[in-house]
Amino acid sequence: MRAKIGIRAELLWEGGAGAMVAVEPVVHRSDSGIVWSGMRDLTLQHYDALTEHAPTVIQFKGLSYIFFLMKGRNSLAFCVSSSGATWSAPQEVRGANSAVAESISAPEAIVYQGKLHLFYFDPSVSAIMTCVHDGSTWSAPKNITEHAGVSLRHAQPVVVQHFKGLYVFFLDDGEELGALQYLRLQARFTNWDDADGLAYVLNVNASMRPAICVAEDDAIVVLFRPAGEGVEKKIDLTIAERGETWLPQQPFAQKAGPRPSLLSHANKVYAVFTADGKVAVSSSADGRAWGTPAINSQARTDHSPAVGIFGDELVVLFRDKDRPDNILTYSGAGNDPPTSISDRNHTQAAGDLRVHYGEFGLIVALRSTRFEGGGITAFQAATVRPWATRIRSIEWSLNEIPRSGVYSKLLTAPLKQTNKVDLHFQSAAIYRNWLLLPRNNSRGSGELYIMSRSGRAYHGGNRTVPIPAFGLSHPGGCQVIGDFLAVAVNGKSSSDGAVVFFDLSKMSRTVSPKLVETKLHLSNFDAGCVGITDIGEGADRRYVLAVYTDGKIRVLESVPLPLSDPNCTFSERFTTRINSPGPDSMALLTDIAGNVHLVSLAAAAPEDDSNLAYDKGNKVIHYVVNLTCNSIEKQNSFRVFTKMESINERIYFRFAAGLDVVDENMVRLVVGDRNFGLLIGSEYAYNMFEPTSRGPYWQ
Numbered sequence: 001m002r003a004k005i006g007i008r009a010e011l012l013w014e015g016g017a018g019a020m021v022a023v024e025p026v027v028h029r030s031d032s033g034i035v036w037s038g039m040r041d042l043t044l045q046h047y048d049a050l051t052e053h054a055p056t057v058i059q060f061k062g063l064s065y066i067f068f069l070m071k072g073r074n075s076l077a078f079c080v081s082s083s084g085a086t087w088s089a090p091q092e093v094r095g096a097n098s099a100v101a102e103s104i105s106a107p108e109a110i111v112y113q114g115k116l117h118l119f120y121f122d123p124s125v126s127a128i129m130t131c132v133h134d135g136s137t138w139s140a141p142k143n144i145t146e147h148a149g150v151s152l153r154h155a156q157p158v159v160v161q162h163f164k165g166l167y168v169f170f171l172d173d174g175e176e177l178g179a180l181q182y183l184r185l186q187a188r189f190t191n192w193d194d195a196d197g198l199a200y201v202l203n204v205n206a207s208m209r210p211a212i213c214v215a216e217d218d219a220i221v222v223l224f225r226p227a228g229e230g231v232e233k234k235i236d237l238t239i240a241e242r243g244e245t246w247l248p249q250q251p252f253a254q255k256a257g258p259r260p261s262l263l264s265h266a267n268k269v270y271a272v273f274t275a276d277g278k279v280a281v282s283s284s285a286d287g288r289a290w291g292t293p294a295i296n297s298q299a300r301t302d303h304s305p306a307v308g309i310f311g312d313e314l315v316v317l318f319r320d321k322d323r324p325d326n327i328l329t330y331s332g333a334g335n336d337p338p339t340s341i342s343d344r345n346h347t348q349a350a351g352d353l354r355v356h357y358g359e360f361g362l363i364v365a366l367r368s369t370r371f372e373g374g375g376i377t378a379f380q381a382a383t384v385r386p387w388a389t390r391i392r393s394i395e396w397s398l399n400e401i402p403r404s405g406v407y408s409k410l411l412t413a414p415l416k417q418t419n420k421v422d423l424h425f426q427s428a429a430i431y432r433n434w435l436l437l438p439r440n441n442s443r444g445s446g447e448l449y450i451m452s453r454s455g456r457a458y459h460g461g462n463r464t465v466p467i468p469a470f471g472l473s474h475p476g477g478c479q480v481i482g483d484f485l486a487v488a489v490n491g492k493s494s495s496d497g498a499v500v501f502f503d504l505s506k507m508s509r510t511v512s513p514k515l516v517e518t519k520l521h522l523s524n525f526d527a528g529c530v531g532i533t534d535i536g537e538g539a540d541r542r543y544v545l546a547v548y549t550d551g552k553i554r555v556l557e558s559v560p561l562p563l564s565d566p567n568c569t570f571s572e573r574f575t576t577r578i579n580s581p582g583p584d585s586m587a588l589l590t591d592i593a594g595n596v597h598l599v600s601l602a603a604a605a606p607e608d609d610s611n612l613a614y615d616k617g618n619k620v621i622h623y624v625v626n627l628t629c630n631s632i633e634k635q636n637s638f639r640v641f642t643k644m645e646s647i648n649e650r651i652y653f654r655f656a657a658g659l660d661v662v663d664e665n666m667v668r669l670v671v672g673d674r675n676f677g678l679l680i681g682s683e684y685a686y687n688m689f690e691p692t693s694r695g696p697y698w699q
Helices: 394-399 611-615
Strands: 003-006 012-014 021-023 026-029 056-060 063-069 075-081 091-097 108-112 115-122 127-133 158-162 165-170 179-186 200-205 211-214 220-224 233-241 250-265 268-275 278-284 294-300 306-310 313-319 327-331 349-358 361-368 375-381 406-411 429-431 434-439 446-452 463-467 474-481 484-490 497-503 514-522 529-535 542-549 552-558 570-577 585-590 596-603 618-626 631-640 656-661 667-672 683-689
Touching (some): 056 361, 063 375, 200 233, 220 250, 250 278, 250 306, 294 313, 306 361, 394 618, 406 446, 429 667, 446 474, 474 656, 542 570, 570 631
Parallel strands (some): 529 585
Antiparallel strands (some): 003 026, 012 021, 063 075, 075 091, 158 165, 165 179, 306 313, 446 463, 474 484, 484 497, 497 514, 529 542, 542 552, 552 570, 585 596, 667 683
């Protein structure tokens, strides 16, 4: 039985002239366990967030971005949120404007090589343009079709990332339909001037923007409607083997309308489309031979369905045939009755639904009929990630870490500077767009400092939360795994240590991390720092902990339960010694073969406060943890060097240091100051060691 539950949350406001009505967002839960947030109306929060086109949604560096063409203005804009509930005021993308904004197609966005790439058509120059965002600044717009030798009337780009690089497909929607074409930015290049230079022709004419995905075997699958075919007419597809040779155009064997969706998941390609007004799902192992569609006779629509992944489930969203402003959803490819997620906070949906699914869950953006048809609305389904990301090549990822840091500062208000050595930070971790800094407190429990990395424009949410652990007051090294944070804690006058865990999944500007019931008390083992990863698959997936103190590392293993389960307990595997220098912070990583690695971040200088200590650099040491032989074996090491602007800054591994897993190809280091700078008490200084390359998979 489906249930709909209401949860009190932050209030939004709506109403006509003379009326202000508090609207309490409603949360909807489906049988599959997916919990949808209430509708978040961006236009109610910011009255200039108006558009006449479908907005684009994407997640980047811990933030959700919604891009849209501003109604009544000649510009492309975006709003940003760290929680999916409260959105920033619209900001214009630098230089992305046009003389005829109403003619620009909806933008497309993708994260590639650690940066956000935005694509759109500019009718003032009859070209496809791109802007690149690194998290703080935008590049100037770049014309990528300038040397392509094509004449564009109203192109609508579609973007996909592939083994060979970044592909931008486009279709000229002018009076004369041209061939479906694409440009490719090869993986080894970073500038479109270095791209292949000419548009490639697929030798097909299309009357619909193609649906594109990349199959698990790296083949590009393109689904399109041949020119001259109307809605509910035949669909064709074509395939390229690893982006090289395109196979001849072949029929999809299904009539579909209006525009299908494609995605690749769990070694299958899924096509979601409408068949005779009902939503259908067909799958293929390689994009060639397609199975019989699973038609949901209760999912009826006249509009394009949208599809995403939540956990391991296929999630289909569509506008209801009888009430097209109402959004329905169902999971899987069966015939389950769809669930409405629009009964309250009515969406008044118009146009296409745009979906982004990633490590932080699934978020949907759409244009609404409110505000004269120009309103923007978003909602989401968040998931708690209990496990680690498996790394393709630990050695390669570590080697790509730059040897010199990039100096940055964060605003610390309203956090207060203490200027006391005995209250300094002990380690650092990154979660989404937050910097997490455990700090000891000689007058009570340790504290977890939380600082926003969003910059001055989005500053807010800085706070501290206590780290209670068996009466111990001195937190040490920490590591993030999925949506959880593990923190080692000890006491100056005690030989005992502990490891505690925080659930970070609900963290926002107003919601703090939650201490989970699972905790570990280490008798006669002073916990200086901790690393955490997992091993096993499916129901046998379990955690591995490594805790360090005074030259010894104790390795523990959990029962196969997530950290959020109170029954998750740990038992010791073995204890061993490692050579000096011991880690000031450390991280455990698991590669795709299931092998466990330990990365030690060790101050390579004596423990003193002289500037000579920092000039000697910081040592990154790579070990392999052999769970069969109960041993830890050193592989290699290298030094990195931090940058500082003040003689009073102390930025090296002895204090705030941590390793962050960005994705399966990329890891990065963060190294912070001992405390807020003595001369700049409102700012916190730190270094980022962030690779630009994406690992061996992208070579």
